Amino acid sequence: MVNVNIAGALADLYTLQEHDQELDRIKEQQEQLPPELVEAREKWAALSEQLAQLKERYLALQREYQQNDLEIKDLVAKRKQAEDEQLQSSSIREQTQYENRIQQLSTRIDELTELTMPILEEMERLAEQIKELELQASELKPELDSLEAANAERVAALEEEYQAKLVKRQEMAGSIPASLLREYETIRRARRGVGVARVKVQGGFYLCEACSVQLPTHVAQRVYQSQQVVRCPGCGRLLWRGPENEG
Numbered sequence: 001m002v003n004v005n006i007a008g009a010l011a012d013l014y015t016l017q018e019h020d021q022e023l024d025r026i027k028e029q030q031e032q033l034p035p036e037l038v039e040a041r042e043k044w045a046a047l048s049e050q051l052a053q054l055k056e057r058y059l060a061l062q063r064e065y066q067q068n069d070l071e072i073k074d075l076v077a078k079r080k081q082a083e084d085e086q087l088q089s090s091s092i093r094e095q096t097q098y099e100n101r102i103q104q105l106s107t108r109i110d111e112l113t114e115l116t117m118p119i120l121e122e123m124e125r126l127a128e129q130i131k132e133l134e135l136q137a138s139e140l141k142p143e144l145d146s147l148e149a150a151n152a153e154r155v156a157a158l159e160e161e162y163q164a165k166l167v168k169r170q171e172m173a174g175s176i177p178a179s180l181l182r183e184y185e186t187i188r189r190a191r192r193g194v195g196v197a198r199v200k201v202q203g204g205f206y207l208c209e210a211c212s213v214q215l216p217t218h219v220a221q222r223v224y225q226s227q228q229v230v231r232c233p234g235c236g237r238l239l240w241r242g243p244e245n246e247g
């Protein structure tokens with residue numbers, strides 16, 4: 001009786017494994033993004049990054065420009081004051097002092113104005129580039145959104161399929177002895193999704209289907225006798241004698 005139970009449980013386990021692998025495939029499919037979506041996401045990320053950099057540069061120039069502008073206004077006011085005071089002054093010495101001061105202020109104003117021009121020009125260029133990229137972004141956005149929506153739908157459909165298969169899986173697992181099921185699940189996690197392997201007969205030798213190691217005769221015998229659960233000496237997976245070898 002033990003004999004039949006172990007062989008039967010391993011056969012059920014093997015069927016369960018095929019089902020589990022199907023579940024794994026669905027999860028993999030969910031992760032596999034359509035190439036057009038990957039491309040659109042990459043484009044979007046590149047555009048956003050470029051835009052952020054240009055805007056940051058623009059703001060820095062704007063701050064520089066405003067600072068220069070404030071300084072120029074301040075210097076112009078000071079020059080105006082010096083000119084007014086010069087008009088009211090009667091002493092030659094003071095006149096000369098004002099004259100020098102006005103000259104210094106004018107020189108500084110000219111210098112700053114000259115520095116400001118290229119800043120304004122670069123700001124204009126940047127504004128053009130920003131506008132152009134924003135246009136590209138606004139054209140890409142609907143395409144990206146629709147690709148995202150289609151992908152979300154695809155993933156949701158797979159999820160529905162997955163959940164339905166998961167319910168079936170729980171039913172199937174219910175008929176397998178709990179300790180054997182736990183052992184299988186532990187091995188499967190550690191061994192790339194394969195916890196139970198069939199024995200393959202090839203050229204008179206017995207091989208583990210999963211790792212292809214040749215099984216010593218006494219191990220193969222124990223698998224065929226099915227009086228206990230036997231693990232592959234090569235990979236540690238549970239061994240099942242397989243349907244074609246039954247009887």
Ligand SMILES: [Zn+2]
Binds near residue numbers: 197208237
């Ligand atoms: Zn093996």
